[in-house]
Amino acid sequence: MSTLFRVTxxxxxxxIPRPDRFGPSTLIEAGEQTVLIDAGRGATMRLFELGVPxxxxxxxxxxxxxxxxxVGIPDLWLTGWLSSHFAARKGPFHVIGPVGTSTMMRHLEAAYAPDIEIRVEDEKLARENVAITVDxxxxxxxxxxxxxxxxxxxAVDHGEAIKPAYGYRIEYRGRVAVVSGDTRYNENVVRYGRNADLLIHEVAMARPELLVIPHIQRILNHHTSPQEAGRIFARTTPKLAVFTHLVMLASETTSPPCVEELITATRETYAGPLEVGEDLMSFHIRDEIAVRRWTVSRQADARKTVRAPP
Structure with a gap:
């Protein structure tokens, strides 16, 4: 069996429909297993760029x-059913999620029933490969x-009205990656993230002049600030901490905080290894964590290795 353990x-x-930062989605490759956590806008296009069918x-x-x-679920499900080399799923589409997932997927099946019937008749696609199984x-x-x-x-805390909400701890051959999901500062992230090789956490911030705006306050109250995330990283001591789902708020007249400001704010509470995530950034988890970045043209342009502490 392959020993590959890579998170992308x-x-x-x-x-925000930015072309450089697609919707939240994280690819986990562990041995022969390939799984996704969430399917935001453009997840299938990123998989295609990586050459992952x-x-x-x-x-x-x-x-x-x-x-x-x-929002990317229908694309992942239905495009993955096609006969082409980049798709060709064999077997049902497997979805795992909190209570409510079955209802959502059942409604998607109903919404796309005409497309499914057309393709079964016209393209002779196998119905069993568009079926959905839910856990x-x-x-x-x-x-x-x-x-x-x-x-x-x-379970995590994304706000009183946003339940259920979960994060995931991924274990493979003695190595651990943790994805926080959307959450406020939460002790469960500390519990499940302690001593992880890789801890991927969401973050949100805005410039001071925006903090008086009600809808900005509501958004920030559902997420983790850089300083709070830093405290989580300091308590869990991962080999590498990574930010994703960057909620960098702005208005028509006020620009969003930049990456340097995010790092500076995080450094108020955390001094350890840190990366600000970018689309298609990957982490190969071994004794050392190899970090790979991509340019806009999707050519690998940098590699960095994070050494495990002795």
Whole structure:
């Protein structure tokens, strides 16, 4: 069996339709298993850029039901069903998520029933390969196990009205990656993220002049500030901390904070290894974590190795 354990940020953005930061989605490759956490806008295009066949995805895991995390599901599901080399899924589309996932997927099946019937008749596509299987969960614990890969869901706090909301701990051959999901500062992230090789966390910030605006306040109250994220990183001591889902707020007259400001704010509470995620940035987890970045033209342009502490 392959010992590959690699995490790739397919999308690091938010609902803003920016071409450089697609919707939230994270690719996990562990041995022979390939899974996604969330399917935001453009997830299938990022997979295509990587050369990962859409039909090769073993499972899609959902953190919560906000549209920016789920809008790419129909594309992943239906495009992965096509006969072409970049798709060609064999077997049902497997979705794992909190209670409510079955309802969402059932409605998607109803919405796309005409397309499915047309393609079965016209393209002779196998109906069993567009079927959907759903596994739901309602509490912390293992939700996916295959070979040496084990994925554990844990509840997080994205706000009183935004429930359920979960993060994931991914374990493979003694190595651990953790994805926070959308959350405020939360002790469960500390519990499940302690001593991880890789801890991927969301973050939100805005310039001071925007903090008096009600809708900006509401958004920030549902996310983790750089200083709070820094405290989580300091308490969990990952080999590498990474930001994704960058909620960098702005207005028509006020620009969003820049990456340098994000790093400076995080350094108020955390001094360890840190990366600000970019689309298609990947992390190869071994004794050392190899970080790979991509340019806009999607050519690998830099490599960096994070050494494990002695």
């Amino acid at each position: 940020l397919l999308g690091t953005g938010v609902p 859409i039909g090769r995805i073993n499972a899609l895991l959902l953190t919560h039901f906000h549209s920016d995390h789920t 739901e969960f309602a509490s912390d614990g293992p939700v996916y196990e295959a070979g040496d890969l084990r994925i554990i869901a844990f």
